[in-house]
Amino acid sequence: MKRPVLVKLGGSVITFKDRPLAANIEAIDRISSVLAGVSPLVVVHGGGSFGHYWSVKYDMHTKPAAYDPHGVSVVHESMVALNQVIVNSMIKAGSNPYALAPPVFTSGHRPLPSKIKEIGAMAQAGMTPVTYGDVVHMGGKKYSILSGDALMSMLARALRPSKVIFATNVDGIYRDMKAKELVSEMRPDGKVEFSDVLADVTGGMQRKVREAFKIASLGMDVMMVNGLVPERIAEAAGGKTPVGTLVRGRR
Template identity: 40%
Template sequence: MNSIKNNDLLIIKLGGSIITFKDKPLTPNYQTIEKLSGIIKELKKHYKIIIVHGGGSFGHYWSVKYDMHTQPSKYPDEGVSRVNESMIKLNHIIIEKFISKNLKPFSIHPSSLVFNNLGCRERIVDIVDMIKDNDIIPITYGDVVHTTKGNFSILSGDALMNILSVSLNPLFSIFTTNVDGIYDSLSNGNIMSNILIGANNELLTSTDTDIEFTNMSFDVTGGMKRKISESINIVKNGTPVYLVNGFYPERMVDIVNGRDFVGTSIKLQQGEKGGN
């Protein structure tokens, strides 16, 4: 959709595990939201920013309760309503905090950007037009969305990161999570600071050693594995991906300034060609 590198654009995912308390249903983490908004204000001095946020103990709570998934199906109407309403509430909390920081947020419901898990070209292009000559920060989020034939599905924030990053080709795509990065295993607890994507979508270390999914900590819940899957597609389309601990949001400043940081970078293996 967009083959020009947007060198002044960052797309940032605020993980549900950091903006809410995942073990406390429907409970926002105001302290972390405050810290994130402060760092985003710093980044905004030099970059255009698009925010995607997860559901945490809001949308995830109801989607589990009503057994709703990313696979389209005729889920219970009450479940659809509950997930949708809870995500609107969480989004409103984020929006209010950004307004208090004079960040000029603009909420975009995901169903206006995506249909049947595919990006709507005109609406996504409209985001670029929105931020090009304005001081706005568009904010969208994972939610339940209508697909076809009366079916609904859960559209994750990670999937939205993929759709937006591939479409808009930002300078960086940054995922903030509740861990310091991607670990080589739960037993070792070593962060892999650099991961390369090979020609066949294999994950490699900086020494070209193949990384096996089964050895990695993200297989425990599947959450990190999904992030990796979305990240591979983002990287193959030309945008580096970074995963950092959102409880230390200042690490995002280190990334954009080219400094050493605690976290994981995911990039194309040297010699591979990215782009649309």
């Protein structure tokens, strides 16, 4: 049985982060046409100028708290709206996407392994499960942001995908941002120190690097590529090594 390819579409790729609620339709459509050729496949996407924009506005974080219920509603609804744009684009491209909100396979921040196995079974049977970072209920009046990056680790741990790909709006991880010096390969226990890299990447990218290292420490390779050049996603899914950063899985 072929293990699925797991792809994360960063919010900076699928939306225009400088404009509230602005989906990058052209980028989404180009990615959808590339993903139509990948199977079995599971997709996760970020919030960009949808969920991220509103979570900042309502001061919501990953730390569980009694956030404004109206804000919870607005953040969640904006993610459903962005998910619809992506799913409809994928349908148009000939894929069989199936939208799944995180509470279908998580309880707060805890994965439900049997439910995640069902996601894998759906992918094997020709559907493409599509999930996303969202605001989730933590019990009582408490809610929390569960990021798409965190979902990648949960899904990777349970599904053991054949390929794990993070598509961002840059070519990969840079050793030196100013000189645009790309790190072509890293290891969780290797020469490029995690802390060295983290000193030179932004908050959003730090989270991705952290999750990529987590997944690599489970023994899976993780490829970080530029999603605005969708062919690189296809190459990574097909087993090639495109321009990007390979975080080598611990063997």
